Amino acid sequence: MSDLLKDKSQRREKRTVKVPSEGSHGARGKEATVRTKDSISIVSSMDELGHHDDNARMVVTMENTYQMAPYKRFPVPAVEDILKDVLTNYLQQEKYEVEWSQKMTKTICEVIRARVKDLMIPRYKIVVLVHIGQQCGQSMQMSSRCLWDAANDTFASYSFKNSSLFGVATVYAVYFE
Amino acid sequence: MEEYQNGNEGSFNSEEAENVVKECIENIVGAEDYSQTQVNKWTAGIVERCLTQLVKQGKPYKYIVTCAVMQKTGAGLHTANSCYWDTTMDGSCTVRWENRTMYCVVSVFAVAVV
Numbered sequence: 219m220s221d222l223l224k225d226k227s228q229r230r231e232k233r234t235v236k237v238p239s240e241g242s243h244g245a246r247g248k249e250a251t252v253r254t255k256d257s258i259s260i261v262s263s264m265d266e267l268g269h270h271d272d273n274a275r276m277v278v279t280m281e282n283t284y285q286m287a288p289y290k291r292f293p294v295p296a297v298e299d300i301l302k303d304v305l306t307n308y309l310q311q312e313k314y315e316v317e318w319s320q321k322m323t324k325t326i327c328e329v330i331r332a333r334v335k336d337l338m339i340p341r342y343k344i345v346v347l348v349h350i351g352q353q354c355g356q357s358m359q360m361s362s363r364c365l366w367d368a369a370n371d372t373f374a375s376y377s378f379k380n381s382s383l384f385g386v387a388t389v390y391a392v393y394f395e
Numbered sequence: 396m397e398e399y400q401n402g403n404e405g406s407f408n409s410e411e412a413e414n415v416v417k418e419c420i421e422n423i424v425g426a427e428d429y430s431q432t433q434v435n436k437w438t439a440g441i442v443e444r445c446l447t448q449l450v451k452q453g454k455p456y457k458y459i460v461t462c463a464v465m466q467k468t469g470a471g472l473h474t475a476n477s478c479y480w481d482t483t484m485d486g487s488c489t490v491r492w493e494n495r496t497m498y499c500v501v502s503v504f505a506v507a508v509v
Contacts, residue, residue, distance in 0.1 A: 354470035361438035
């Protein structure tokens with residue numbers, strides 16, 4: 219009787235351990251079903267469970283592409299044409315007004331981003347910056363400095379002005395390694 | 396392997412960057428009045444200083460720092476930016492500062508390097 223009880227409890231143990239291991243690793247699950255009679259396999263599968271937790275924490279989200287440089291570079295002249303086109307179309311005949319300028323800055327930003335995305339240059343992240351200001355005879359200076367990989371990353375910029383306002387658009391393109 | 400992969404620290408910390416930028420602006424243009432001859436030096440100085448302070452943090456980011464300094468004449472200025480990037484890892488921060496004679500707008504964009 220006591221032997222039977224011991225056997226039953228052993229079987230229970232085997233069952234409880236079997237379920238999680240099947241859930242975690244498909245391949246391991248198959249091995250566990252083959253070795254259910256062997257008590258040593260239970261211990262080893264629990265270790266592997268522990269291992270699996272470590273692997274879950276260290277999951278690699280991206281695999282190595284072995285790509286040394288971008289296949290397609292960022293076309294600076296094409297983007298400059300886009301900036302020139304957009305700024306001229308939106309600002310040519312306009313006069314500076316506070317609320318209109320606020321909306322127009324955001325709109326132009328989004329339009330430029332959409333058009334640069336349409337160029338479909340893979341693995342490049344884009345940052346678009348637009349400034350619209352009133353022309354009051356004031357003086358203004360804009361400068362920027364970037365810490366990046368000078369071989370792959372670049373920028374394009376265009377400035378527009380008419381009698382009442384000025385507009386500056388800049389696009390930075392950063393290569394994603 | 397566990398030591399090398401320090402895991403995802405989270406996205407760009409914009410508050411910390413904001414403090415760094417404010418401190419840089421104060422140090423360079425804090426007590427000055429707008430001057431046409433010096434503004435070139437100021438913008439270059441602000442941008443360079445911000446960049447070196449950010450790099451000292453030692454995080455795996457590429458940085459773009461932009462600075463615009465404008466004289467106060469009652470004119471209006473609007474700035475907008477739009478970015479196509481990975482929102483979980485990349486981030487930006489913009490700081491507006493002014494004194495009696497000028498406005499200064501500094502933007503920092505941080506793009507993650509895997």
